[in-house]
Amino acid sequence: VNADLQRERAAATLDSEDFARWWAGGAWQLEERRSLERRFFEDPAFADTVHPSCLSYKERYEQTVARTTRFLAKLRQWQREKQPQLQLSVNMLRDFRLLLSGSLGTGLFQQSFPLRMHFTMFMTTILSQGTAEQQAQWLNRAWHMDGVLGTYAQTELGHGTFLRGLETRADYDPLTQEFILNTPTQSSYKWWPGGLGNTANVAIVLAQLHVKGKHYGLQSFVVRIRDERTHEPLTGVDVGDIGPRLGGNGVNNGFLGLHDVRIPRNQMLMKNAQVLADGTFVQGRPPLLLYGTMVYVRVITLKDVLFGLLQGATIATRYSVVRRQSRINSDEPEVSVLDHVTQQAKILPQIARGVSYRLVADWLWRFYAEVLRQLEDESMAGRNSLPELHALSCCLKAVATDEASEGVDLLRKSCGGHGFLSSANFDSIYGLATAAYTYEGEYTVLLLQTARFLVGQYVDSLKRKVLPTSVSYLRDTARLIWGKNL
């Protein structure tokens, strides 16, 4: 171990193990994570045998897929050892998602991997939007990767967050009881979904439903895009990878065109709305939980970016102790860069930001779980809290991803020229953080959605209404300012 680092550790007043136990959520959780990491990281099958710069984009994809299959098999084996009677549930999927995006997933796939969407969006959407029959048809097979590798296709080449603008359409044919899916223009091609390029063989496709010439809004359809055995694209399906990106190049983001692709009636997800055999459209309960899924992903994104920020901070802190740069007192040797206040001002606030985000993210997660529970109980409190939860998850996700990517870049700069090397890994960390700025709700769009809520609450405060807790300051502070009590 480097002598300077050793000295730092010996002189610290904080016991890092003590902190680690709290950070992990307890001694048991810390030990379990470490044991899981050992299981994978010490396995030679997961060692990096090829220098990353030796791999082309195509080779990187192939290596990632090979590793993903080994990883999932081993992970499944570990789950079975832990819990032989594993029951698939929403909570289990959430835990699985956290596992994939946490330290284990990052350690094995610095640039993420193509099957993440299968577990995060494909299965989650079937669970939240599929009927019991549809869940029986798809979920078990998806969980066991039995001929079903899924993804979720919403955004289009020419359309993003504005859902009403999506052009992909599904026309119902009562004679054959099938939907006919089409992407009628180039701008309507699905664009971006992870795993869509060359990996997934089934996609949940969001399309505008038309029955007998009448438009019934955006609905979700389960569409097989590649043959289960040969993996060849099916007739009418035009599918491929969209090409290298700034970061996250293991994700296999894809495009998808559909030309008169027919699917049976039972492949529209019908928990919230149904099309009967004769073409009658039946609107179910308002899709509040659908709203919840989007919020869930934003809450998770907050955790993802703080994880990246602290990864960057860890690299920069250790390097800044090892690296000696300039003297402070002319009669003494060069000091660690971290002894310079300017360097501390670059690094320590990022650590503070990551830790504080963690506190807020934990609170937001509990708030989300509480609202979801209330919605499931059909309580009014849940309905009332949804706009607040939505606004909070929007603006916290937007601002956190912006500041985290800015923070990672500052940490990169704090490592001087060496921080610019790919082997320093700031490129991967920055790539993932800055991607989060845009996906699952673009920065400015989310801010505008939040602002609409804030202005509404401000108007309510003028009418002396009771405001939700997170914005109660709008009323209390106004009273202080205008009462000149401040």
Added chain:
Amino acid sequence: AANCARALEISALEQVRQAWQTQKTHQSSKVSAEMASNLAGRQLTSAAIAHAHAFFTRNALQQLDALRQKGDLSPNVSLVLGQLVELFVIDTFLRQSGCVLRWNNGITGTQLRFVERRFEELLAKLRPNAVALVDGFDFHDRVLGSTLGCHDGRVYERLMEEARRNPVNQEPVNSSFHNHLLPMMRGKL
């Protein structure tokens, strides 16, 4: 820190009010509500950002209090966590000071300098525990995937190893010399 969080709330309130007023002004000049929102877009996004900062800082302080009240933290972790949250709040305040000052005419230069001094004090307090802190995040070297950030600090050794692993260093003379550089030199450009 609580005062800084309060100042951020005041700034957020004023920015929300400003956005609302801008929207109203545009609406009174007979544009549609949608166009009024478009024209007030800059104020609206600023208001949302200010709200996020106000919420992050207030909530972090509240969560810290809650953790301390639950008694889950050891005294040392509690102390360092307190320093981190305070640094976060003050750093956010200073980075937003332009907006904060715009909406809080009562804040003086002396008060601002006091906050800056506290910021520097916190850096000095946290400095001795910086490595222990990041060790506490418990990132495995594989997770960091970095020559600069490994737990053992063998930075220069790793940088050299990586350079030597570089595929273009695997042969003393690269074929491009014979294929391109040598013919060019022979051609005497």
